[in-house]
Amino acid sequence: MKTRFPIRTGSSSIDNTLEDFYPPMIRNCQVSAERLAPLRECMVDSSGANKPGEWPGNFFSTQTVAYSCGILARAGETIVHAHDPAELALCQRLANEAARIMAGTYLGMADESDHQFSPFFITANVGAPVPPHMTESAVRTAFRGIIWPQAQLEIDPLKQAGKWWQRASGQPLADNNLQALKAWRGLLAWFAAQPELHAASFVGMSERGASSCIFPQMALAFTSNGSLVGLFGCVVWT
Numbered sequence: 001m002k003t004r005f006p007i008r009t010g011s012s013s014i015d016n017t018l019e020d021f022y023p024p025m026i027r028n029c030q031v032s033a034e035r036l037a038p039l040r041e042c043m044v045d046s047s048g049a050n051k052p053g054e055w056p057g058n059f060f061s062t063q064t065v066a067y068s069c070g071i072l073a074r075a076g077e078t079i080v081h082a083h084d085p086a087e088l089a090l091c092q093r094l095a096n097e098a099a100r101i102m103a104g105t106y107l108g109m110a111d112e113s114d115h116q117f118s119p120f121f122i123t124a125n126v127g128a129p130v131p132p133h134m135t136e137s138a139v140r141t142a143f144r145g146i147i148w149p150q151a152q153l154e155i156d157p158l159k160q161a162g163k164w165w166q167r168a169s170g171q172p173l174a175d176n177n178l179q180a181l182k183a184w185r186g187l188l189a190w191f192a193a194q195p196e197l198h199a200a201s202f203v204g205m206s207e208r209g210a211s212s213c214i215f216p217q218m219a220l221a222f223t224s225n226g227s228l229v230g231l232f233g234c235v236v237w238t
Helices: 032-041 085-102 136-142 160-175 178-193
Strands: 002-009 010-021 063-066 072-074 120-123 153-159 197-207 214-223 228-236
Touching: 032 063, 032 120, 032 214, 032 228, 085 120, 085 178, 085 214, 085 228, 136 153, 136 228, 153 160, 160 197, 178 197, 178 214
Parallel strands: none
Antiparallel strands: 002 010, 063 072, 120 228, 153 197, 197 214, 214 228
């Protein structure tokens, strides 16, 4: 038996067909201020000039909205939601577990403010392609075009090596903050121990031209179904 009914997301409706309601997909995701909150600082013109356009001085489009499933898009864009409930629950659980490890720990990394990580996930639709590696293309695709086109993504394996680790560990070492260093190492160990995750990476953003002084910094991995899961934070560098 086929059941047909319209699902409305954004500005238009989409006719969807379910075979006996199986699999029982989540299709009624709602715009969520809670899911957008950690990103808001990266959506405003950091120069304070409030120039027009989507990226007047910011890394994420001023038109960005977030849904309860974690999907990011531009306001008014039509989005198809078809999420396995178990996958959404997995994303929520993993993101919250990672956040608990870093709770109370500042990003550091020469941040000129005091930022901490927030749980972050983008739940994939059923049947979506699963990226084998964390690449700039894969990240931009998951973020659905809201990232400033000129932003340069710096992607490194989530290991105690490389430029990102020098930034992450440098401040705790300089301050003799053993608790922060333990948290960072615990986060890396946690990602490595999750059988549902692969391609764990640290994803930072810099710029090819003068724009923003608020830089997104993320610890991310893909699930076996292609969802993006981890932590989101940002730092101020002037």
